[in-house]
Amino acid sequence: MTTTASTAGSPFEYAPAPESRAVVDIASSYGLFVDGEFTPASDSGSFKTVNPATEEVLAEVAEATEEDVDRAVRAARRAQEKVWGPMPGRERAKYLFRIARLLAERSREFAVLETLDNGKPIRESRDVDVPTAAAHFFYYAGWADKLEHAGYGPDPRPHGVAAQVIPWNFPLLMLAWKIAPALATGNTVVLKPAETTPLTALLFADLLRQAELPPGVVNIVTGARATGSALVNHPDVDKIAFTGSTAVGKRIAKEIAGTRKHATLELGGKAANIVFDDAPVDQAIEGIVNGIFFNQGQVCCAGSRLLVQETIAEELVERLKARLGTLRVGDPMDKNTDVGAINSPQQLARITELADAGTAEGATRWSPDCELPSSGYWFAPTLFTGVSAAHRIAREEIFGPVLSVLTFRTPAEAVAKANNIPYGLSAGIWTEKGSRILWMADQLRAGVVWSNTFNRFDPTSPFGGYKESGYGREGGRHGLAPYLIEGSTY
Amino acid sequence: MARTTKALTTTRTAPERLGVRKTYKLYVGGKFPRSESGRTYEVTDAKGRFLANVAQGSRKDAREAVVAARAAQSTWACATAYNRGQVLYRVAEMLEGRREQFVAEVAAGEGLPVRQAELAVSEAIDRWVWYAGWTDKVAQVAGSANPVAGPYFNLSSPEPTGVVVVLAPQRSSLLGLVSTIVPPLVTGNSVIVVASEQRPIPAVTLSEVLATSDVPGGVVNVLTGFTKELAPPLASHLDVNAIDLAGAVGAEGVTWGEVEAAAADSVKRVLRPAPGRRGEDAEPDWTEAPRPQRILAFTETKTVWHPKGV
Numbered sequence: 092m093t094t095t096a097s098t099a100g101s102p103f104e105y106a107p108a109p110e111s112r113a114v115v116d117i118a119s120s121y122g123l124f125v126d127g128e129f130t131p132a133s134d135s136g137s138f139k140t141v142n143p144a145t146e147e148v149l150a151e152v153a154e155a156t157e158e159d160v161d162r163a164v165r166a167a168r169r170a171q172e173k174v175w176g177p178m179p180g181r182e183r184a185k186y187l188f189r190i191a192r193l194l195a196e197r198s199r200e201f202a203v204l205e206t207l208d209n210g211k212p213i214r215e216s217r218d219v220d221v222p223t224a225a226a227h228f229f230y231y232a233g234w235a236d237k238l239e240h241a242g243y244g245p246d247p248r249p250h251g252v253a254a255q256v257i258p259w260n261f262p263l264l265m266l267a268w269k270i271a272p273a274l275a276t277g278n279t280v281v282l283k284p285a286e287t288t289p290l291t292a293l294l295f296a297d298l299l300r301q302a303e304l305p306p307g308v309v310n311i312v313t314g315a316r317a318t319g320s321a322l323v324n325h326p327d328v329d330k331i332a333f334t335g336s337t338a339v340g341k342r343i344a345k346e347i348a349g350t351r352k353h354a355t356l357e358l359g360g361k362a363a364n365i366v367f368d369d370a371p372v373d374q375a376i377e378g379i380v381n382g383i384f385f386n387q388g389q390v391c392c393a394g395s396r397l398l399v400q401e402t403i404a405e406e407l408v409e410r411l412k413a414r415l416g417t418l419r420v421g422d423p424m425d426k427n428t429d430v431g432a433i434n435s436p437q438q439l440a441r442i443t444e445l446a447d448a449g450t451a452e453g454a455t456r457w458s459p460d461c462e463l464p465s466s467g468y469w470f471a472p473t474l475f476t477g478v479s480a481a482h483r484i485a486r487e488e489i490f491g492p493v494l495s496v497l498t499f500r501t502p503a504e505a506v507a508k509a510n511n512i513p514y515g516l517s518a519g520i521w522t523e524k525g526s527r528i529l530w531m532a533d534q535l536r537a538g539v540v541w542s543n544t545f546n547r548f549d550p551t552s553p554f555g556g557y558k559e560s561g562y563g564r565e566g567g568r569h570g571l572a573p574y575l576i577e578g579s580t581y
Numbered sequence: 582m583a584r585t586t587k588a589l590t591t592t593r594t595a596p597e598r599l600g601v602r603k604t605y606k607l608y609v610g611g612k613f614p615r616s617e618s619g620r621t622y623e624v625t626d627a628k629g630r631f632l633a634n635v636a637q638g639s640r641k642d643a644r645e646a647v648v649a650a651r652a653a654q655s656t657w658a659c660a661t662a663y664n665r666g667q668v669l670y671r672v673a674e675m676l677e678g679r680r681e682q683f684v685a686e687v688a689a690g691e692g693l694p695v696r697q698a699e700l701a702v703s704e705a706i707d708r709w710v711w712y713a714g715w716t717d718k719v720a721q722v723a724g725s726a727n728p729v730a731g732p733y734f735n736l737s738s739p740e741p742t743g744v745v746v747v748l749a750p751q752r753s754s755l756l757g758l759v760s761t762i763v764p765p766l767v768t769g770n771s772v773i774v775v776a777s778e779q780r781p782i783p784a785v786t787l788s789e790v791l792a793t794s795d796v797p798g799g800v801v802n803v804l805t806g807f808t809k810e811l812a813p814p815l816a817s818h819l820d821v822n823a824i825d826l827a828g829a830v831g832a833e834g835v836t837w838g839e840v841e842a843a844a845a846d847s848v849k850r851v852l853r854p855a856p857g858r859r860g861e862d863a864e865p866d867w868t869e870a871p872r873p874q875r876i877l878a879f880t881e882t883k884t885v886w887h888p889k890g891v
Contacts, residue, residue, distance in 0.1 A: 226730065242722065337848070344845035349838015351856070356848065532885045540885045547886050549729035553737045557881045558822070559848045564882050567727055569737060580852060580878035 105419070108426040110213045115204045117290065120151040123159055123313060124296035126166035127306025133158040138315065140289055143210035144423050144432040144467040152289045155312035160321040163281045163310040167252045168327055170307030171279040176249060178277075180236035187232030187274060189302045194225035194267075197298065201291055205263055206423045208290040210432030210468070211386050213424050223548055224267035227566075230550035231271035234571060238276060241568055243577040249277035250353060250576060251329035254322045258335045259285035259434050260389040260490075266292055268565045269332050270309060271550075276574040278330060279308050283322055286315040287435045320346075328352060330574065334391075337488075337514075337559050355563025355573045357391065357555060359488040360516030362537065363509035364394030364545060365499075368403045370521035374543060375407070376414050379494070382519060382545040384418065384430055384472055388492040389438070391560070392517035394545055396485060398505050401498045408476060408496060415472050416459040430492060433468040442470050442491030449475045449484035449495070486512055502527060506534040515557030519545045538564070605635045605781075607642060607805060608788030610649030611798015616806070617641050624781060627692025635781050638806035640814045643773070646802040647820050650744045650771040653799025658741050658769030662717035668795045669713035669766065675790045676706045683755055683783060690754050690780040704868055705759040711871060712763040719768060719876055732889040739880035741769035742850055746815045748808060748828030748840070753867045754780035758787065760867050761827050762801060764875035773802045773821075775812060778832055781805040809834035816843035823850035823879050830854045830862055852878045 120137065122129035131137075136154040141147060155163070175183065194201065198221045205216040238247050253273040257265040262284055273280050284292035292311050299309055312318055323331055323343055333343055334357040347354055364382050366375050382394025399407050423431035433439045450456050454475040463469040470491055478485050478495040485495050499505040509518055518537040520528050528542040538556045541547060548554065553569035555561060563573045572578030605621075606613040618639035624632045657665070676683070680702060688698035724738035745765040750757030754777050762774050776784035788803040804811055808828060812835055816824055824844050829837035841851050852875070857863030 341845050341848060344848065345842050348841035348845060348851075349836065351853075358848070528887065532883070538881065538883060540883065542885065542887045544733070544886055544888050547729070547731070547733065549727065549731070549735070551727040552729050552735050552886070553725075553727070553882050553884050555882065557742070557883075561848065562850055567737065568725055569882055577874075580850075580874055 124311040125163045155314040155318045157321040166307035167279040174305045184235035191228035212428040212431040220264045227267040227550040231275040235275040247575040247577045253278045253330040254328040255282040255332045256319045259288040262288040263291040281310045289313040353579045356561035358561040360391045361514045362517040363396045364519035365398045367522035368400045375521040378545040383494045397496045439468040445489045452482045454478045513559040516560035608803040626689040635805045638804040646773045649799040654771040657800045666716035672794045673709040705756040734887045737884040743822035745770045746824040747774040751831040755783040757867045765879040808832035825852040
């Protein structure tokens, strides 16, 4: 099932190396996790979650109604006022350390479940998503009893109840990014996972049972857009943390205008990955590939625009194509797989539509010759050359394995092209010249700048966007601020 | 009796020397244009006596101000923090030189006894100095070296968000004005300020101070006019990065929630009015000690990664 152009049918084909799914026990149906218990939706409504690599239905999941959301918010409020808020920071810290350890202990289970529900390669869920999620809890655990030293005054206070809405591209990792700082600062949480990837959040609820976290401190309400909207607009929510599309982020900003709800928004991106003629080419190729094909390109900070200095463009594109030819696309559960399944048919349709627009607008499309599985949602790694800055594929977030190649002559032109979009989440710079890196880093209007690397994440390192990529930071000391009254500005 | 009264009136209307009055204009891009609309409105003192006809800025004036602010922003941001500190400190020196004028204007506009107006002006000048000192410190307080789990140099530092609109407080015509326009300037933002609608005169005088200071033209742009007319186009303007809603409180025909909603489509950074001690619609007490959060509200944190290796 996993094939590449260069190895298919050759004596050097990789043998399948499937990860066992026996480690995870998926129930046929899941309820909402409210006030420490699993309960069905008030109207018994549910939806199905499927494995995007096979279209197999994995489970039925309860769809939270407005009434359920209200129950969750009330549970969170009670827990905040009676238990979690008054609890000394060092006790909160120990719960978070417990959660970090439990995640590490059950990491294989979480990795397998994540890959089944999301479609991402097991190599990524195992090596990136789950360990980084555990590290995030471990990092913020240590802050819980040191908040008075964090630079937000001698007695920083939590907002209260945090409503958190997360996307499907890194389900468990985004959960960790949201829940860890919220709990460390004394807030309680109502979290809505994405409708296509609810399972690791529900498994996390089981982990909270093992951690003996007091009921109501974390509540998980599964559902789609209506559930998210009910949560964000609930009058007793103090703080909103949203990761997702720019369109929904704008809607949330509008809905909470004139209220005293605070928000952090982590929205879309269209990062420029800028390669100069003196770049370390082998590293740059790996960085470009990681930048756009990591997680099938379904990454808000993906390096989806490759800006190459004109003098090396032809050579670089040839080498890049050769490298794409070795990518192994297919079964996400295979440990050798590089590129897995697209998360949903809706997302596949969006990628397809934008890629078709690239062709229609005159760019040149290329994909390695790879055979895609017959069931599931798949999109071959795709590269567009001859792209102009006005093309949709150079301006709109595709959120898929599609790379648009543009060229530049001077550093100033590279900066102008990189900045000439409404987004400003991330950027990459590839050059051996240190002074140029620092000059470029100053000029780029992006929240994260990777120089001679790409797509690195760490719990200690603040992440978040400029412009329409959102506001607020997650990670590091900065990530505490939005969860503290004294640290919040918007 | 009647004769006496007539004599007094005559003395009032025909002094020994007739004062030369000032034409009150906008301050945009370092120049003093009239409103393109040709409109003015009458501003009175606290007792209702005529003070001036002030330019009634239009939507087009607001758009021109955004163009000027955008053009000036990168130069201001690229100045060294030390240099920005010196330039801002110099403004405080110039304010001190205009002390008497500001005291008279604040006293007249806010209806304060001279003694209290003096206190407000002193506080405004001292606050300007306080903020000037922040330019080369804010990155050290708000930035961080991040100990990531890998061989990477990892640094986060605050940068200006870009073009910031300030709706200046309606009541505190100088201290409130200074308290809101200097914080975004500290890190290198450019500012478009919509002056207090009924008490705009200290803002106009401040623009004269700025024009003779070393602050480059376009870094601060002062619009006078009606908040309800100027705030919505500025809040929805796609080339404005942030908005301070302080002056949306107590402005006629404006609610801050509506202005905030207009800012949502461009994902602007919005600094809401602080909840007033005396209710949502009360202006905060601007004499309270300032905090650096007002500076940070108009910054972006940039994190830069670089591998370490031999």
